[in-house]
Amino acid sequence: MSRLSQEGLERLRNLAAAQVVCACATHAKRDFTFEPTTATETERWHVNVDGREFELLLRGPKFYDTRAKRGGGGGIDLVMHLYRLNFKEAVALLQTAGFD
Numbered sequence: 001m002s003r004l005s006q007e008g009l010e011r012l013r014n015l016a017a018a019q020v021v022c023a024c025a026t027h028a029k030r031d032f033t034f035e036p037t038t039a040t041e042t043e044r045w046h047v048n049v050d051g052r053e054f055e056l057l058l059r060g061p062k063f064y065d066t067r068a069k070r071g072g073g074g075g076i077d078l079v080m081h082l083y084r085l086n087f088k089e090a091v092a093l094l095q096t097a098g099f100d
Helices: 007-012 017-024 075-083 088-095
Strands: 027-031 043-049 050-061 060-065 070-073
Touching: 007 075, 007 088, 017 050, 017 075, 017 088, 027 070, 043 075, 043 088, 060 075, 070 075, 075 088
Parallel strands: none
Antiparallel strands: 027 043, 043 050, 050 060, 060 070
16 A cells, blocks of 8 residues: 555545445445435445445445444545444555545
């Protein structure tokens, strides 16, 4: 993993969650039948990562795992959550996926 500048880390933190899921998950599918009740730009995605299933609500860089009842914001946090990685490992995975 190459060392990222503060600017590079900010780019990873600001990645759209749907973009990260599509690039990093084993399988990801948007649920087009989902109708958000508050934030109209929220999307529901069904995601598989290494055999584990997630139902995620995504809006911009923010995510919420409906099953774990846990959310966060940014590509790094999302990868840490999905893959159970630490910060450095998540950054390396995002770099490997072409986000740098």
